[in-house]
Amino acid sequence: MRKTIFIIAALVFGGLMLGALDSIHPFGEPGNVPMDEYFLHHALEDRSSENVVTSIVFDYRGFDTIGEAAVLFTAVCSVLALFREGAKK
Amino acid sequence: MNWHAHLPALLLAVPLLGAFATPVFNMGGKTLRNAWFIVISSSVFLIALALWHQVSVNGIQVYVMGAEQFALSLPSGMKLPVRIILEVDALSAFMALAGSITSLAGAWFSLSFMDRFTGLSRFVSLYLLLTVGMLGMMITGDLFNFFVFLEIASVASYGLVAFWRDRPQAIEASFKYMLLSQLAAMLVLVAIGFLYGRYNVLNMAAIGSLIHMGIVEKVALAFLISALALKCGAFPMYLWIPDAYGEAPASVSCLLVTVSQASLYGLFRVCFSIYGLAMSNKVVAWILIIFGLLSMFIAVSMAVIQHEVKRLMAYHAVSQTGYMLLGVGVGLLALGNSQALAEYGFTALKGGVFHIFNHAMYKGLLFLTAGTLYYMTGTRDLNKMGGLVRKSPWTAFMFVVAAAAIAGLPPMNGFASKLLIYQSSFAVHPLLTVVALVTSILTLASFVKVFQTAFLGPEQDRMADVKKVPATMLVGMGILTVAVLLLTFFPTWALSHLVEPAAKALVDQAGYIAAIMGGAF
Amino acid sequence: MKPLSIVVRTCCDMFAWFMVVFGSYVIIHGDVTPGGGFQGGAIVATFMALLLVAYGGEKVLSWVKFSFYNGLLIVGLLLFLLFGFSGMANSFFYNFLAVPEAVALAGGAHGIIPPSGTIALMDIAVGIEVTGGLTLILLYMFKGTRMFNLIEMGGETGHDSR
Numbered sequence: 207m208r209k210t211i212f213i214i215a216a217l218v219f220g221g222l223m224l225g226a227l228d229s230i231h232p233f234g235e236p237g238n239v240p241m242d243e244y245f246l247h248h249a250l251e252d253r254s255s256e257n258v259v260t261s262i263v264f265d266y267r268g269f270d271t272i273g274e275a276a277v278l279f280t281a282v283c284s285v286l287a288l289f290r291e292g293a294k295k
Numbered sequence: 296m297n298w299h300a301h302l303p304a305l306l307l308a309v310p311l312l313g314a315f316a317t318p319v320f321n322m323g324g325k326t327l328r329n330a331w332f333i334v335i336s337s338s339v340f341l342i343a344l345a346l347w348h349q350v351s352v353n354g355i356q357v358y359v360m361g362a363e364q365f366a367l368s369l370p371s372g373m374k375l376p377v378r379i380i381l382e383v384d385a386l387s388a389f390m391a392l393a394g395s396i397t398s399l400a401g402a403w404f405s406l407s408f409m410d411r412f413t414g415l416s417r418f419v420s421l422y423l424l425l426t427v428g429m430l431g432m433m434i435t436g437d438l439f440n441f442f443v444f445l446e447i448a449s450v451a452s453y454g455l456v457a458f459w460r461d462r463p464q465a466i467e468a469s470f471k472y473m474l475l476s477q478l479a480a481m482l483v484l485v486a487i488g489f490l491y492g493r494y495n496v497l498n499m500a501a502i503g504s505l506i507h508m509g510i511v512e513k514v515a516l517a518f519l520i521s522a523l524a525l526k527c528g529a530f531p532m533y534l535w536i537p538d539a540y541g542e543a544p545a546s547v548s549c550l551l552v553t554v555s556q557a558s559l560y561g562l563f564r565v566c567f568s569i570y571g572l573a574m575s576n577k578v579v580a581w582i583l584i585i586f587g588l589l590s591m592f593i594a595v596s597m598a599v600i601q602h603e604v605k606r607l608m609a610y611h612a613v614s615q616t617g618y619m620l621l622g623v624g625v626g627l628l629a630l631g632n633s634q635a636l637a638e639y640g641f642t643a644l645k646g647g648v649f650h651i652f653n654h655a656m657y658k659g660l661l662f663l664t665a666g667t668l669y670y671m672t673g674t675r676d677l678n679k680m681g682g683l684v685r686k687s688p689w690t691a692f693m694f695v696v697a698a699a700a701i702a703g704l705p706p707m708n709g710f711a712s713k714l715l716i717y718q719s720s721f722a723v724h725p726l727l728t729v730v731a732l733v734t735s736i737l738t739l740a741s742f743v744k745v746f747q748t749a750f751l752g753p754e755q756d757r758m759a760d761v762k763k764v765p766a767t768m769l770v771g772m773g774i775l776t777v778a779v780l781l782l783t784f785f786p787t788w789a790l791s792h793l794v795e796p797a798a799k800a801l802v803d804q805a806g807y808i809a810a811i812m813g814g815a816f
Numbered sequence: 817m818k819p820l821s822i823v824v825r826t827c828c829d830m831f832a833w834f835m836v837v838f839g840s841y842v843i844i845h846g847d848v849t850p851g852g853g854f855q856g857g858a859i860v861a862t863f864m865a866l867l868l869v870a871y872g873g874e875k876v877l878s879w880v881k882f883s884f885y886n887g888l889l890i891v892g893l894l895l896f897l898l899f900g901f902s903g904m905a906n907s908f909f910y911n912f913l914a915v916p917e918a919v920a921l922a923g924g925a926h927g928i929i930p931p932s933g934t935i936a937l938m939d940i941a942v943g944i945e946v947t948g949g950l951t952l953i954l955l956y957m958f959k960g961t962r963m964f965n966l967i968e969m970g971g972e973t974g975h976d977s978r
């Protein structure tokens with residue numbers, strides 16, 4: 207009984223996602239690209255970096271990168287807190 | 296260099312610096328680390344206060360990360376913003392203020408509460424990172440940045456909930472919480488991906504100006520509402536809350552309340568400022584109202600029968616979240632209709648928003664008093680406690696203040712916000728008010744039970760060796776008590792200066808968009 | 817874990833330091849070739865994974881110094897924040913060292929790689945941080961699998977003690 211509910215829920219969820227994915231824009235061609243074109247044209251001129259991906263990661267969206275570095279630090283702190291040596295008896 | 300203008304970035308950069316530098320300070324000994332913790336928490340509170348003052352005087356503050364000037368949102372030749380923009384309006388500043396007060400109170404409390412445990416430098420780093428995640432969720436204006444801070448807050452809270460790892464229930468609670476929370480984060484990411492694929496911009500205000508409903512936007516809205524409601528503890532998705540809040544150390548529970556409110560804030564931003572009038576707000580509003588009613592009633596009926604103190608308070612947290620969903624849902628119902636807005640919609644929004652602040656204050660105080668009870672007696676079971684009012688009268692006094700606030704007894708601040716919610720929901724349908732009133736009575740009943748069992752009554756003989764409550768724990772609880780009492784004695788000032796600008800900012804989608812796009816809406 | 821056979825150990829000896837060199841190459845050339853801080857840091861962390869598999873836990877845990885990797889983690893993070901704060905005159909993460917390409921070509925002294933400013937420096941900081949962090953996770957999780965043999969747990973019950 208629970209299995210049938212889960213299967214129906216998974217089918218509905220999958221159907222919604224595929225239906226939405228299909229109608230974002232036609233497969234293979236981008237729909238609107240104003241921001242992407244800005245990055246491609248200006249990354250070399252303004253920032254002198256040949257790797258556009260790195261210039262987006264560290265310059266245009268650098269704040270998200272400090273967030274991701276903080277997530278890594280948080281995961282390390284959590285693992286260290288869980289596996290710490292306890293108080294010596 | 297005018298540092299007043301850099302306040303939004305400082306609000307996030309200072310606790311990040313604090314979290315990263317804590318292992319360095321830990322090498323200097325325990326006192327140095329505790330001093331660094333308190334210094335960082337207090338400066339976060341002062342920055343949040345200064346930011347709120349600036350927003351209430353100058354309007355919406357916009358800060359662009361990494362641009363030549365901090366207010367240049369649209370670079371030359373572009374009609375859409377390219378960089379990450381922090382946008383602080385009155386609602387964001389209001390919530391950041393609430394969050395920084397609870398973070399400071401929890402910091403003072405955990406100085407001596409966590410004293411006998413090792414690994415405390417990791418605890419302080421994780422606590423400061425949880426604060427960063429919460430504040431970042433509240434002040435950002437960019438969807439993917441919201442997701443990054445949601446991840447920081449989630450991963451920090453997984454570690455903090457499982458901090459007492461010698462207790463297997465804590466690890467199980469953290470694992471359950473981790474699975475559900477990761478599911479929610481993935482749903483949020485997929486929804487952001489849909490919106491980005493359609494409009495090619497990630498900025499909240501820019502999407503708000505460009506949006507028109509189709510199947511992609513409807514699916515994204517469904518994913519965002521269900522994922523953010525899971526993170527804040529609405530009705531069908533609240534089952535992780537009693538375990539996670541109950542097994543975490545008390546100061547962490549106090550902060551986790553406000554972290555859930557940050558997800559609630561995200562839900563309101565999505566419904567009011569991104570989608571706004573483009574969606575059919577009657578359907579979404581009724582969904583929020585029904586979630587609110589069911590959370591309120593079911594959670595409080597499960598809370599009355601609990602005998603473990605922190606689980607009881609966690610169920611009450613769910614039921615109070617139901618009040619906020621009810622209030623803001625009624626406000627959303629009246630959004631497009633300016634006559635309905637003037638009649639009951641705006642009052643409902645004021646009630647819901649005021650309840651967020653009140654709830655953060657008194658629920659945090661309740662968790663801290665539960666932690667004090669555990670520190671004093673070494674047990675969490677109500678059946679084993681009794682007669683503690685003689686051992687620590689200050690704790691009993693603060694518990695009475697918080698319990699009166701949550702039950703909505705006049706003249707406390709809880710009564711003020713609940714009255715606004717009752718008045719406005721009565722205009723929609725009387726059944727909503729009836730359920731809210733019954734919930735309030737059951738809340739009062741369960742807190743009378745807790746007070747009578749734990750504090751009054753005869754002393755049991757195993758209670759002869761309770762520990763004395765240290766001063767820093769009383770300072771931590773005292774901060775929240777002062778906040779509750781200030782809101783109680785000055786309600787009209789609080790309503791007109793704190794709550795009304797926040798509620799107006801929530802309704803004002805055009806102003807939110809115009810602050811970044813420059814009036815081209 | 818016991819050490820594996822002599823064949824595995826010799827192969828590990830040959831490749832282990834090569835991984836570090838290759839990973840550093842990927843980190844440092846982050847702003848010119850594909851790759852960057854996160855990817856290169858993960859490659860350097862496989863140094864410790866190779867050693868743990870080939871030499872066994874006891875031997876590795878006896879000579880590794882946790883404070884070194886902790887130091888790498890903290891230094892990387894603080895450097896990253898330092899670069900963020902130093903552009904504060906304009907805004908928080910401002911790239912104050914980048915020179916636009918037209919100006920750089922006219923200057924004529926930069927060589928082949930254009931000066932991309934704090935992009936390259938932040939890249940190296942993130943590489944250092946990811947190295948330290950992933951190595952620490954590997955070592956602590958490995959220690960955790962043998963925790964009940966190595967150390968005595970005690971005294972920290974967070975639950976009802978009376």
